[in-house]
Amino acid sequence: xxxxxxxxxxxxxxxxxxxxxxxxxxxxxxxxxxxxxxxxxxxxxxxxxxxxxxxxxxxxxxxxxxxxxxxxxxxxxxxxxxxxxxxxxxxxxxxxxxxxxxxxxxxxxxxxxxxxxxxxxxxxxxxxxxxxxxxxxxxxxxxxxxxxxxxxxxxxxxxxxxxxxxxxxxxxxxxxxxxxxxxxxxxxxxxxxxxxxxxxxxxxxxxxxxxxxxxxxxxxxxxxxxxxxxxxxxxxxxxxxxxxxxxxxxxxxxxxxxxxxxxxxxxxxxxxxxxxxxxxxxxxxxxxxxxxxxxxxxxxxxxxxxxxxxxxxxxxxxxxxxxxxxxxxxxxxxxxxxxxxxxxxxxxxxxxxxxxxxxxxxxxxxxxxxxxxxxxxxxxxxxxxxxxxxxxxxxxxxxxxxxxxxxxxxxxxxxxxxxxxxxxxxxxxxxxxxxxxxxxxxxxxxxxxxxxxxxxxxxxxxxxxxxxxxxxxxxxxxxxxxxxxxxxxxxxxxxxxxxxxxxxxxxxxxxxxxxx
Amino acid sequence: xxxxxxxxxxxxxxxxxxxxxxxxxxxxxxxxxxxxxxxxxxxxxxxxxxxxxxxxxxxxxxxxxxxxxxxxxxxxxxxx
Numbered sequence: 226x227x228x229x230x231x232x233x234x235x236x237x238x239x240x241x242x243x244x245x246x247x248x249x250x251x252x253x254x255x256x257x258x259x260x261x262x263x264x265x266x267x268x269x270x271x272x273x274x275x276x277x278x279x280x281x282x283x284x285x286x287x288x289x290x291x292x293x294x295x296x297x298x299x300x301x302x303x304x305x306x307x308x309x310x311x312x313x314x315x316x317x318x319x320x321x322x323x324x325x326x327x328x329x330x331x332x333x334x335x336x337x338x339x340x341x342x343x344x345x346x347x348x349x350x351x352x353x354x355x356x357x358x359x360x361x362x363x364x365x366x367x368x369x370x371x372x373x374x375x376x377x378x379x380x381x382x383x384x385x386x387x388x389x390x391x392x393x394x395x396x397x398x399x400x401x402x403x404x405x406x407x408x409x410x411x412x413x414x415x416x417x418x419x420x421x422x423x424x425x426x427x428x429x430x431x432x433x434x435x436x437x438x439x440x441x442x443x444x445x446x447x448x449x450x451x452x453x454x455x456x457x458x459x460x461x462x463x464x465x466x467x468x469x470x471x472x473x474x475x476x477x478x479x480x481x482x483x484x485x486x487x488x489x490x491x492x493x494x495x496x497x498x499x500x501x502x503x504x505x506x507x508x509x510x511x512x513x514x515x516x517x518x519x520x521x522x523x524x525x526x527x528x529x530x531x532x533x534x535x536x537x538x539x540x541x542x543x544x545x546x547x548x549x550x551x552x553x554x555x556x557x558x559x560x561x562x563x564x565x566x567x568x569x570x571x572x573x574x575x576x577x578x579x580x581x582x583x584x585x586x587x588x589x590x591x592x593x594x595x596x597x598x599x600x601x602x603x604x605x606x607x608x609x610x611x612x613x614x615x616x617x618x619x620x621x622x623x624x625x626x627x628x629x630x631x632x633x634x635x636x637x638x639x640x641x642x643x644x645x646x647x648x649x650x651x652x653x654x655x656x657x658x659x660x661x662x663x664x665x666x667x668x669x670x671x672x673x674x675x676x677x678x679x680x681x682x683x684x685x686x687x688x689x690x691x692x693x694x695x696x697x698x699x700x701x702x703x704x705x706x707x708x709x710x711x712x713x714x715x716x717x718x719x720x721x722x723x724x725x726x727x728x729x730x731x732x733x734x735x736x737x738x739x740x741x
Numbered sequence: 742x743x744x745x746x747x748x749x750x751x752x753x754x755x756x757x758x759x760x761x762x763x764x765x766x767x768x769x770x771x772x773x774x775x776x777x778x779x780x781x782x783x784x785x786x787x788x789x790x791x792x793x794x795x796x797x798x799x800x801x802x803x804x805x806x807x808x809x810x811x812x813x814x815x816x817x818x819x820x821x
Contacts, residue, residue, distance in 0.1 A: 258763030265771055310766040337768055658760040 235509040237545050241645045242504055251655050255685045258657045266306030270298075281339040303679070311661030312338040314668075314676060320347055322365045323356040325696040329673065348671070352701050354691045355675035359532040359648050360619045361696030362563030362603045373598045380594035388580075392591035400597045403604055404568050408538060409548050412577070413570035415600075416585045417592045419527060419557030420446040422567030425585035427523070428454040429578075430553070431492050436476050438469060438520070439494040442502060447494050447525060456492075457482070463502070466510045469493070473518045491520035497529030497540040497556075501682060501690070503643020503651050505533065508540055512550045523553040531561025532648050537607050537620040543646070558596075562603040566592045623648060623695035626702060630693050633706040642688070650691040651677075660687050670708050 272278040282305065285295050313334060321328040329348040332341045356363065364370075376396065386392035397415060404413040416422045427450030431437060435456040439447060442463045451458050459476070461468040473491070480487050493515060495506045506524070515522050526539045534542035539556070541548050548554065553575065557567040569579060580586055607616035627648045634641050640653040654663055657678065664676045678687035691705070759765040762779070764772050 254761045258761065261763045261775070262766070265767060265775075268771075307766070310768075656760060656763065658763040658765040662760055662765050 235513065240505075240507070242643065243645075244502075244504075244642055245640050247640060247653065247655060252685055255655045255657070259684065262307050262657060266302060269306060270302070281336075307657065309338055311664075313341070314661060314664035317673070322363055323353055323358060324363050324365075325353055325358070325361065325694055325698070325701060326350045327353050327356075327673070329668075348668075351668070351671050351673045352697075352705060353673055353694075354705055355673055356694070357528070357560035357692055358563065358694045358696065359528075359561045359623055359692070360537070360563075360603070360607065360616075361694050362561070362599075362606075364563070364696075369602070370599075372602050373595050376598040377595045382593055382595060384591050384593050386590065387588060388586040388591040394591070394594055394597070396594045396597040396601070397591060400592075400601055401568075403601055404570060407604055407608060408541075408554060408570050410554060410570045411573040412575075413568050414576050414579055414583075414586075415558075415566055415568045415592055415597070416583075417566050417590055418585075419559050419565070419567035421585050421589055422555060422557065422569060423447050423525065424450040424453060425589065426555075426569055426579060426583050427451055427492075427494075429582045429584060430454075430523075431456045431490055434481065434488065435490040435492065436488045437492050437494060438472055438476075440464065440496065440499075440506075442499050443494055443496060444500070444525065444527070447496070451494065463499070464504055464507055466507055466514065469511070470514055473514060473520060477518055491518070492523055493520055494523050495525070497524060497526040498533065498644075498647050498649060500528050500649055501651065501677065501688075503641075503647045503649040505529070505543070505644040505647055506540060508544045508546060508551075512546065516550075521552045522550075523555065524551045526554065526556040527567075528560055528649060529647075530556040531607060531620075532623060533646060535620075536617065537561070558600045562600050564596045564599040564603070566596060566600070619695040623693065626693045626695065626697055626699075629699070630691070630702050630706065633702070637706065648693045650693060651688040652691065653686060653688050655685065655687060657687065663689055667708065670704075672705055672708060 269278065273280045273282075282301075283296055285292070289295070313332065317332065318330045319327050320330055327350075329351050331344045331346045331348055333344055334341050367374075380394070380396070384392045384394065388397075400415055401413045404415065405411065416425075423444070423446035427437075427447070431454045433455045435454075437451045437454070437456045437458045439451055439458060439460055440463055441460045459472050461472050476488060476491060479485060493511065495511060498505055508524075511522060514520075524540070529543075530539040531537045533540055536542065539554075541551060541554070552571060554570040555567065556570075558564045559566070569576065602611070605611045605616075606613070607620065609616055624646065627646065627650075631641060631645060631650060634650065634652060642651045642653065643649060654660055654676070660676045660678050664674055667674045674689050674691065676687070676689045682688060693702075759772075762775070764775055767775065
């Protein structure tokens, strides 16, 4: 459904989201395809169990057959019988920087993806539509990386200690001040790993007797952190404010499950951009709800920092809101800044508390200095502190590329999920046969894409996820959206009634390619 | 050129069939097995349709026209 200006004056700009449903025959064919795969899976398992076929999987020795089973056979059914058949589309080794184009090592398989061997050849200049390189900072330009090289010479690569012991380097302090300035908050703290930032800090903030309200499509790091904390977790429907309000009202009215005491803390966990759907969180409504019911808000801006907002400051700036309204701002440097690590920002009391109580600060190695310097130079570039307008240009280029690419895909009639302004573009494929076919055919055309199926997505909604980057040129985007593969494979969505004549005309040289 | 277009279109149809029924991911011998079974079932459906459908349509047409159109010639012979 398209939303215009909803909720009166809460939204200062139109909030357009699309989650179009496919026609019924698509769902029927999807389940049919999975049914055929399951039947053949049973057949192969039968053949493997009765020795008619060589079993490539790990099995116990003959002497151990009477013991408790070591390997669970049925749970890996899907992995063995469907994932293995199309496994060559994942874990592809790259041998260059993952910029707008990259080099891939060529891999072939002789026994249907059970083993691979490298031919030694390198496929050059594959257009990269899978890397989270939103602002294009994954680059090897020597001039741009000059400060990073200097820091590498001065500090080396290893830190060899935790933040609380000997691992607190002046680069960390400089970076934290810069992050606080970038986000317009009081203080920030950086950690060496983005996943660990979530999973190790949520347990420090909430504990037993607290309530966590988390979105149903939250990332694994948030789910893990919530579970490790020991708090009660309740899940609300994705981006659905009525569901969240209902949960909040129930929580406040009924309190804790058996004793009916008030909850110690209520924490709402949301993400800025959800990487599988491409949807942007409804921040103004959540902030209104949190103020009304006196809950705390934890915003994970892993994909949205640097990627949305007029100057790249994330969803808070995108909606024109005050960063003081969000209690805990979390983000990662992996996606838009071309580095690694995460940060948590907010009030000074919060950050000082985390410096002493965070598990990551006490036990995990801190960020290494060259990576910190890369983030410093990228952030200075985005803020304009290095004296050029290159940062702002990158942010504008990204939003332009996003709009153009999404518009092109919509014109062609594909079902694309998500908000119009999010650089994550999931294109729905639905049928299991198309997952492997799409990725392979795109690679033949020298375009590298990421396809996702069950269990990362619901079973009937497998997709190909494009990540638009500021470093992509218009020609690259035209190549990708105009690839014959798209027309041939995904004849779903609004264009289902397209005449086959226009499609057949595009197959001029593909007939030979298909048979080679 | 027309032959080429026709061949391309037929190949495209075959490819769509492979994708929709998830045959694309199967190994060649599994594909042959699936094609055999599918064509057998399809042939049986077509044969059944050919044998039964016209007769049923004819009978249904007679039944409905009897309700709306009144009697027609009786099939009972008059005994002399």
